[in-house]
Amino acid sequence: MTTKIEGKFDDNLKNTSSDAFRDFNKTFQEQMQKLYKDIEGYKGVVIKNLSSGSIQVDYDVKLEIPATSEANKTVKTISENLVAAIQNYNCSENCTGSDCVCFVSNFTSVVDLNMTQVEENLCDRQTQIKEEFRRYYMPFLTSTGVICITRCDSRHTDSLPCVYGRCSVSQAGPQCECSDKVAFWYWDKACSSRISKVGVGVGVPVAILVLVTTTFTILLLRSRRQKEQYRKKLRSRSELYSSDDGNWDGSRGFAMGNPAATWEDMETSNISYINLERVDTSRTMHIQRPTMVP
Template sequence: MPGSVCFNTNFTAVHKIEVQEVEESLCDTYIQEEFRIYYTLYLTTAGVICITRCDPRHANPLPCVHGSCSVGQAGLQCECSDQVAFWYQDKACSSRISKVGVSVGVPVAVLVLVTTIFTILLLRSRRQKDQYRKKLKSRSELYTSDEGNWDGSQGFAMGNLAATWEDMETPNTSYINLERVDTSRTMHIRRPTMVP
């Protein structure tokens, strides 16, 4: 029958393959004694190989994001790349900080902060100066009234009759005529004493 599959025992050969167990100490024969603890067996389709955590096929690989993994006297370690241009915050080289960015960014940030503080203080000073000028202006207007009345900001009013009616004396007015003061007369003033 065309297009059908038939099983023919004459054309089929079955071979018996034995699987041998792999000894755990197989890597020990090929690796130096001080590095043996870092290597484990790994089964591939071609056979068995010895790998470290630097190999991504390991069950628990060591991630070296911006670097390369190596095995040395100190054990497994990541050698971070571009250490001249970057600072690394962890041993896996995963988070890095640009040295150029820090050396430019920090002074710029300080300059912006100082400029902001200076601007705020300058604006505050101008506002206080304007308020002081307004206060002085309002006080000068208080004493330059044409009517002779000095009006205080709290509602206090005082009449200045002498400014209104010149040459007019009131019974409560007292003044000193300095033309009649004897300047040749000697005055003795007692010195103040300190009381303990």
């Protein structure tokens, strides 16, 4: 904090070993004790520096308050009360004698707030915790004070959630004890995911059966489709050489041309269509011997 006191500045006040500084310090301490005696956690003041401009005092106020999660809010309230105590002080009414300290109105202010944090190894000194387990505990601020917690506590900065089980601390450290291990398999040490053994025992055979059935059905359908395609090919080939009247009649007909072939008593054209069912096999057919044409 900083404040200003009415009076003439003496250069000897800069020397902390001088009588002037010791006398001023004694008077200042007594005056602050009167002003701050009712302030929560007040443990005294320490002068850091004296400078001119009347007498400007830079000093620290020592406070001791419970270590709780509300400590910051408490310190802020106390700092406001420290300023108000000086601003509300009436020098003419409350100050008499040579040791009187009169403050310059509306000059006092809080320059900085600083708190000593709770020691991290605080839990190492707790006799309530067995020595072999102390290293797994850390201090945690609550609204009522400091407690020591492990990773099994959800308030820990690196808590260990045991979804299907409970957390316990052994000499090896915090660990999850998964429940119903007879009925379930667990994928991780936090017991966060599990698989039913009964479900696997029933599900795997069913899955295999479904897979086999599906594969067999696919093969059967493919076989039927191949057979149907083969039958269609046979029918298309058969239709190429057959018709309803029994004649071999392809899409372009079935024709044979042989100018040298003649039947008795029958004039033939260059191209003859033959109906094999109507051929008279008793009649004689004359065919000219073929000749080689160079």
